[in-house]
Structures are given as structure tokens and as C-alpha cells.
Amino acid sequence: MKQDRKTSSLEQEIEANLKRVYDDVAKQEVPDRFTQLLNQLRESDKSTTGEAND
Known part of the structure; x- marks a missing residue:
């Protein structure tokens, strides 16, 4: 049971870090x-679509 809590806590920490990184990248301007x-x-x-319809 204790192992499940560690895994769950670890997964929550990973999830929070991934979300933080994603949010930082999403806020950056496109070059x-x-x-x-x-x-x-x-x-x-x-142009390609226009030519195909002609």
C-alpha cells in the first residue's frame, strides 16, 4: 500500500512538471x-487546390 502512494506521488510530481514545461513552451512566440x-x-x-478544381 505504501508503494502505491509513492508511485502516485511520483506520478503527480511528473505530471505537474510536464504541465509546467508544456505551459512555458506554449507561451513562447512562434519564430x-x-x-x-x-x-x-x-x-x-x-495554389494546388485551385489547380485541382480547374
Whole structure:
């Protein structure tokens, strides 16, 4: 029974740490280069989709 509490406590600590790290990363801004690449992909997708419908 004591082992279950340790595991549970350890799992809770890991979960809290992972959530903290995830929240920190989620708050970071997307680098300009990534935004530019995403825009290029969107434009490329629009072009490809437009050509397929013609």
C-alpha cells in the first residue's frame, strides 16, 4: 500500500512538471521563420487546390 502512494506521488510530481514545461513552451512566440514557412505552405496549398478544381 505504501508503494502505491509513492508511485502516485511520483506520478503527480511528473505530471505537474510536464504541465509546467508544456505551459512555458506554449507561451513562447512562434519564430518569424516558422510563420513565414507556414504562410508559404498555405499559399502552396491554395495554389494546388485551385489547380485541382480547374
